[in-house]
Amino acid sequence: MSQNLIIFASGSGSNAQAIIDFFRNDPEVKIRLIACNKPQAGVLNIASHEGIPTLIIEKEQFFSGNGYIDELKALDPSLIILAGFLWKLPTALVQAFPGKIINIHPALLPKYGGKGMYGHFVHEAVKASGDLQTGITIHQVDEHYDNGTFLFQAVTDIEPDDSSETIAKKVLQLEHRHFPRIIQDLLRQ
Ligand code: GRF
Numbered sequence: 001m002s003q004n005l006i007i008f009a010s011g012s013g014s015n016a017q018a019i020i021d022f023f024r025n026d027p028e029v030k031i032r033l034i035a036c037n038k039p040q041a042g043v044l045n046i047a048s049h050e051g052i053p054t055l056i057i058e059k060e061q062f063f064s065g066n067g068y069i070d071e072l073k074a075l076d077p078s079l080i081i082l083a084g085f086l087w088k089l090p091t092a093l094v095q096a097f098p099g100k101i102i103n104i105h106p107a108l109l110p111k112y113g114g115k116g117m118y119g120h121f122v123h124e125a126v127k128a129s130g131d132l133q134t135g136i137t138i139h140q141v142d143e144h145y146d147n148g149t150f151l152f153q154a155v156t157d158i159e160p161d162d163s164s165e166t167i168a169k170k171v172l173q174l175e176h177r178h179f180p181r182i183i184q185d186l187l188r189q
Pocket of ligand 1: 009011012013014015083084104106172175
């Protein structure tokens with residue numbers, strides 16, 4: 001039986017691309033939809049190039065009432081994957097897919113998480129802290145920012161001459177290396 005994935009992303013989409021590439025030759029796994037709240041986001045070019053359908057999420061419809069739950073349910077997703085999606089999900093959406101929504105965060109939660117902690121803000125805070133390590137956290141999604149059960153973490157060292165930009169590059173490499181295979185593990189459970 002084939003398994004359906006939905007990706008939510010609003011950035012450049014490098015994680016979405018890594019996931020697409022990983023499952024490209026897997027007949028059991030199909031990426032059915034890329035949902036995005038930014039019409040200019042790079043991830044939409046990836047979707048177009050890959051021939052993956054897209055959903056442009058409108059703020060009002062997303063946050064008021066049932067939003068897109070019916071459209072998403074119709075695709076029977078095994079997982080909904082947040083890969084650089086910045087909005088907090090409405091409670092109704094989280095409850096419609098219990099245990100099936102996961103997120104990747106570019107730091108070692110519970111540090112450097114919560115509202116406003118995304119993108120370069122995370123890596124700047126990590127650099128300013130003087131921490132010797134950072135990493136990634138893949139976790140289940142609940143109604144709160146960066147709060148659900150942790151599924152996986154990976155760590156990378158921070159060298160004294162690392163800047164927030166080089167930290168960001170190291171972390172993104174970790175994301176690309178681990179996110180697709182953790183998704184595969186979850187699909188096999
Ligand atoms: C990643 O660092 C991810 O952890 C964060 O947003 C970034 C998305 O990058 N939530 P990309 O759009 O996949 O390149």
